Amino acid sequence: MKVFINPGHAPNGKPDPGAVNARTGLRESDVAAAVGNAAAQYLISAGVAVAVLQHDDLATICDTANASGADLFISIHCNAAESPAALGTETYCYPGSTAGEMLAKAVQRQIVDSLHTVDRGVKLAIPGQNGLYVLNNTSMPAILVELAFISNDHDADLLTHYQDAFARAIARGVTDYQLMQ
Ligand SMILES: [Zn+2]
Numbered sequence: 001m002k003v004f005i006n007p008g009h010a011p012n013g014k015p016d017p018g019a020v021n022a023r024t025g026l027r028e029s030d031v032a033a034a035v036g037n038a039a040a041q042y043l044i045s046a047g048v049a050v051a052v053l054q055h056d057d058l059a060t061i062c063d064t065a066n067a068s069g070a071d072l073f074i075s076i077h078c079n080a081a082e083s084p085a086a087l088g089t090e091t092y093c094y095p096g097s098t099a100g101e102m103l104a105k106a107v108q109r110q111i112v113d114s115l116h117t118v119d120r121g122v123k124l125a126i127p128g129q130n131g132l133y134v135l136n137n138t139s140m141p142a143i144l145v146e147l148a149f150i151s152n153d154h155d156a157d158l159l160t161h162y163q164d165a166f167a168r169a170i171a172r173g174v175t176d177y178q179l180m181q
Pocket residue numbers: 008009018019028077078
């Protein structure tokens with residue numbers, strides 16, 4: 001089993017930091033990198049092979065993932081909304097991929113259970129409607145997890161201080177998925 005982890009947005013936030021918390025300056029690209037790299041270490045410890053790539057170019061990410069021989073693809077992001085009240089965790093998968101939906105549910109469950117975030121559920125990213133490039137253009141079961149809302153004070157606190165817990169939850173979601181195979 002090999003997992004390809006894609007922390008969202010550009011390394012070191014250059015040129016694209018993703019969403020930024022207006023009060024603290026916490027950047028999505030940094031949270032995604034920290035959580036993705038830590039999740040990789042937990043997975044390696046569990047005997048799972050891992051590749052990690054954070055890159056500003058989405059086509060490069062998908063081409064690299066597709067050529068990597070990875071069995072699963074996980075893109076890590078933080079959500080943001082104009083309303084500072086919006087909060088919680090949601091995970092996207094590609095419609096029609098049973099394995100992708102199973103992986104999404106396993107990761108979503110682990111994050112909600114361990115971080116006690118609001119459960120916004122697993123959602124289908126439908127091409128042409130709310131499709132997501134990295135889900136449309138990867139060839140293996142793929143998910144995009146929105147850990148929590150960087151624009152919400154409660155969630156931003158979790159994203160600042162509990163990065164390791166998010167990472168462990170993602171790794172446990174993968175091993176839960178593995179056990180379902
Ligand atoms: Zn993002």
